[in-house]
Amino acid sequence: MVGFETFLETPLKERKSFVGYDVPEGVDIRGRYDAGFARILSKDALQFVAGLQREFRNHIKYAMECRIEAKMRYNNGGLPGFDPATKNVREGEWVCAAVPPAVADRRVEITGPVERKMIINALNSGAKVFMADFEDALSPTWENLMRGQINLKDAVSGTISFNDKARNRTYKLNEQTAKLFVRPRGWHLPEAHIFIDGEPATGCLVDFGLYFFHNYSSFRKLQGQGYGPFFYLPKMEHSREARIWNNVFERAEKMVGIENGSIRSTVLIETLPAVFQMDEILYELRDHSVGLNCGRWDYIFSYVKTFQEHPDRLLPDRVQVGMTQHFMRSYSDLLIRTCHRRGVHAMGGMAAQIPIRDDPKANEAAMELVKKDKLREVRAGHDGTWAAHPGLIPAIMEVFTNNMGNKANQIESVKREEAALLTEEDLLQIPRGVRTMEALRLNTRVGIQYVAAWLTGTGSVPLYNLMEDAATAEISRVQNWQWLKYEVELNGDGLGVKVTRCLFGRVVEEEMARIEKEVGKEKFNKGMYKEACKIFKRQCIAPKLDDFLTLDAYNHIVVYHPSGSSKL
Structure with missing residues (x-):
């Protein structure tokens, strides 16, 4: 292994002796060569990713520049709010495309990295959906990213298995598995191991492009039943970013010759500016949307980031910034009202607890906290929620089933029209509590x-x-x-x-x-x-x-x- 600069100083005739990836014009792979990775990084797949990068990179750069301008406004005392220019979108009576029957019931979703054993266990967990994560739950090393693509390809084909030598056990998929969603990285993250036309590729286009290219044909066989592919989209701050994703989806569908609207996505509302853009985000993705999600941990992070120059908006201890805080409850209520008005799922937030195996009393207390949180979500009108560990799924499933009955979701039954009265002040209220x-x-x-x-x-x-x-x-x-x-x-x-x-x-x-x-x-x-x-x-x-x-x-x-x- 050598640095890339050293490689460039190597005489050309010596460089040619290296085994490498077969790449299209303008694409340069700087990560480790592996024969398995080469099957993912085929010339055609890289051409597909490069096509997306070339078409959308200037749109992405503009969106990132807009983020910087917005940050400057907030740092100079401005506050995020509803955009008067898009009032007609918020007040219009449009709806998103009908939810595919395959993902009508999403009452419990499990999330985790694209690690092989994790994928099998998550798909077998009893959850309705598994979100395979290239983003917050994954360290984006070259090895993790490429092995993750291999793992997902095997999962989609149904051939994935894992031999755990330490436990003398082989893991395989059950007959019934969770529906697979994939979360690529956010717009802001580069992929420094793949250069296209002399600059690092956009990480999310690499994640999306490789996964879609290698798996769309498997989903196409099930197209009439609405089996995706499905995605989660993170870290958006404005509907212009949703528009880019929608154009990426349309371009991808057109490039491989599948129906418009085949790709479906759920957007995580996990930045403070995005809460004022929920209708607009759904509108941009209306042919490709299956809802919004309360990404509450990132949302708390974004509150501090948005108000970093506002000394009057200091957070209390992080454990006190829960969903009962007024600004958090308002965000959840408005998300439910917005999604159900537009005919799509309103997903709840992450239960981050994990089973405490060596302390039954502490474990029972933790499970009670989880149940209380999930009871709040389902009664508020959420159609499903997230769990970080398979051990939480039975308890969460019971809470949602007891309150939803045999309904697949609450889109038609819970409208939360009173949330239309929520104001900018409600969504920005300073959280209360102490600092220790x-x-x-x-x-x-x-x-x-x-x-x-x-x-x-x-x-x-x-x-x-x-x-x-x-x-x-x-x-x-x-x-x-x-x-x-x-x-x-x-x-x-x-x-x-x-x-x-x-x-x-x-x-x-x-x-x-x-x-x-x-x-x-x-x-x-x-x-x-x-x-x-x-x-x-x-x-x-x-x-x-x-x-x-x-x-x-x-x-x-x-x-x-x-x-x-x-x-x-």
Whole structure:
């Protein structure tokens, strides 16, 4: 393995001896060569991805520039709100395309990374849907991304299996499996191992393009029954981004010769600006939509990011920012009303708890919290919800079934017309609660351990009886940053101390010592904890808030190999 710059300095005749991918003109693969990966990175598949990149890259760049302009407005005191220019869309009587019968019932969905064993277990879990994740639950190493595409191709074909030698067990798909949705990365993330016309490809176009190209024919056989393919779309801030996705879908359908509307997607409403664009987002995707989802962890992260220059909007401890906070409840209620008015699913948020196997009493308490949260969701009118662990599915399924009966969803039965009265002030109300030293410590401990795992290729990590992913790590980061920037007073535990750099430095040292004790000295020294600590601490004390933690950390997992493209 060598750096790509070293490879470029290698004489051409020596480079030709490398085994590499057969690529179309203008495409350069800089990731490790593997014969299995080469089947995914076929010339035709890469040509398909390159076609999408070339057609939409300028639209994507413009959308990212608009995000920067919006951030500047918010940083200068502006607030997000409903757009007067699209009032006619919000007040119009249009509806989305009918929900395909195959995904009419989505009462419990499980999510997880595109790891082979995880895919099999999730599809067999008893959930109605499995969302295979290339985004927040995945560390986007070259190996993870390419193996994930192989795994999904095998899952769609029904041939996927996994031989667990340690347990002497082979995992295979059951006769009945969950419906498969795939979540590509957000618009902002590059794929640095694939260059198209001299610049990194857009990560989500790589994820979507490779998966769609290799699997659309399998879905096409079931087209009359409405079997997809299905996607989840993350991190949008404006309907112009939904329009790009809709155009990508139409272009993909046209390129392979399948019916318009074959592709269906659910959009995660997980940024504060997007809550004011829900009708507009559905309108742009109306031929390709099956609903919206309350991506509540990212939504909390986005609240801090949106108001990073507003000292009057400081968050309390993250554990206190739940769905009973007025701005969170308003967001959920408006999402339900919007989706049901347009004839599509309104999906609830993630239950991040995991079974506590060594403490039955604590496990029972955790399950009661999950049931209470899901009861709130189903009674509010949500058509389904998310779980992070298979162990939660029976309890959640029972709650939804007891309250929905034999109805597949609540689209027609729960309209929530009163949510039409919700105002911008309702959606922006400042969350209430206290700030504590324990929260500062927990944020620091969770953030460092998550980044350490992410750097070694793991994007979904069980920590302190919760499943942490990039979204929850982002809350830890931005809350620490906000408290440090404004030197907030910790007022919830009687300490009355301010969060200064000096205090934070001491907290980091003490929490690193605690992490070492918890994981063991050998694992600590072999892991990436020290590097993760540097990254996380730097992000927390930075004068300006970085948009995403993973953009900074991504540079640490990009590895270039010389035996990439064969066309030189």
